[in-house]
Amino acid sequence: AQSAARPDTTMAITRGAARLLTDMGFALVPELTLPNGRRADLAGLSRKGRIVIVEVKSCREDFAADAKWPSYLEFCDQFYFATGTNFPASVLPAGEGRIIADAYGGAIVTDAAERSLSGARRKALTLRFARQAAFRLTP
Amino acid sequence: AQSAARPDTTMAITRGAARLLTDMGFALVPELTLPNGRRADLAGLSRKGRIVIVEVKSCREDFAADAKWPSYLEFCDQFYFATGTNFPASVLPAGEGRIIADAYGGAIVTDAAERSLSGARRKALTLRFARQAAFRLTP
Numbered sequence: 001a002q003s004a005a006r007p008d009t010t011m012a013i014t015r016g017a018a019r020l021l022t023d024m025g026f027a028l029v030p031e032l033t034l035p036n037g038r039r040a041d042l043a044g045l046s047r048k049g050r051i052v053i054v055e056v057k058s059c060r061e062d063f064a065a066d067a068k069w070p071s072y073l074e075f076c077d078q079f080y081f082a083t084g085t086n087f088p089a090s091v092l093p094a095g096e097g098r099i100i101a102d103a104y105g106g107a108i109v110t111d112a113a114e115r116s117l118s119g120a121r122r123k124a125l126t127l128r129f130a131r132q133a134a135f136r137l138t139p
Numbered sequence: 140a141q142s143a144a145r146p147d148t149t150m151a152i153t154r155g156a157a158r159l160l161t162d163m164g165f166a167l168v169p170e171l172t173l174p175n176g177r178r179a180d181l182a183g184l185s186r187k188g189r190i191v192i193v194e195v196k197s198c199r200e201d202f203a204a205d206a207k208w209p210s211y212l213e214f215c216d217q218f219y220f221a222t223g224t225n226f227p228a229s230v231l232p233a234g235e236g237r238i239i240a241d242a243y244g245g246a247i248v249t250d251a252a253e254r255s256l257s258g259a260r261r262k263a264l265t266l267r268f269a270r271q272a273a274f275r276l277t278p
Contacts, residue, residue, distance in 0.1 A: 027271075027272075028273055045266070045270055126269055127188050127265060130166065130266075130269035132166075133275075137167075138167055138169075
């Protein structure tokens, strides 16, 4: 049942986290491909050009299977894990942000550390975000 | 017949110009709202971050009715008018780029002058392009 439920759980958490970020003023691209080839579940771009990445974890096993989450950190100003209410908080690494979400919305329960993107990297990531969003508009 | 045909003509030219720009490697946002409130018919963003604006003119009257086209120039690296084959070339201002297009494709018949966006303006325009594209993905 767990494995069958996981995709639905992931979808619900993703939707709720997206609503939260949208309410916060971020423009969003789901599944943004990063320069290292990994795909961020949600990438947000604020009015001021700040970049946030959200990685959705449906359950403890989903987190345990992902050894590469730290490779997102260098591509954003803030990084959040998004989980459901039942996710065991102690499993997540200390110091990273956390969003709790369901299908209807979400809340930041732990603020993310502030990282500082270099100007060159921010420029490259903004361009990447822009082009991936536009290519999906006109396939 | 002219006025009834105009929207179809505009749509066909826009589609052909979009195909041309896509083939050239641009990611496109139609109807990009610029900082001055005007909307560019097509805005393109290249892999290197260059910005092109295309203004579609269906007929001589369509061009004559638009006194504000020079207000696009400061927001792009290159500016093109896109018209159909029957459009009288002499009507267009010398020195601006021209694309001739139909519904199936287009070609650059006059290269656009190179303009140089400041770093700050390019950054702001790229951010604007990115957010408008992303907001249309997830309405």
